[in-house]
Amino acid sequence: MSVVEHGLVVTGDIFGETDLTIKGVVKGSVYLQNANLSIEQSGYVEGEVRADKIIISGEVMGDVTAETLLQLTATARVKGNLRTSKLAMAEQSLFSGGLVIQExxxxxxxxxxxxxxxxxxxxxxxxxxxxxxxx
Known part of the structure; x- marks a missing residue:
């Protein structure tokens, strides 16, 4: 598993095939193949996000695509379109955009x-x- 630590700012797209946890800032898109993504409460992503399973506790400004599961916790803030086959969304989470539940x-x-x-x-x-x- 890889980690973008709190206090770290990454500018540019991230591509990979390993699980990733974001605690810092990513100004670019994140594309993970056959891997899971966790955006912690302190994490911020400004760009498109794609992974197999995605758990968001922080903030995302961009479209989110989860192949198998998308989970928005109570502290999640997302401004963008969501696409997934399964969605779990806490009551206190905030989401602004479109939603597609796909086969x-x-x-x-x-x-x-x-x-x-x-x-x-x-x-x-x-x-x-x-x-x-x-x-």
């Missing part, structure tokens, strides 16, 4: 063509929806 990418489930689903594919999709609490 999983067919590749995630090993389904190649949604138009020609087999019974096994339907079962995989049902299990995924139940696991992610999607009606």
């Amino acid at each position: 999983p990418d067919p590749v995630e489930l090993g389904i190649r063509d949604f138009k020609a689903l087999t019974e096994d594919d339907y079962a995989k999709l049902r299990r995924w929806r139940m696991r992610n609490n999607i009606e």
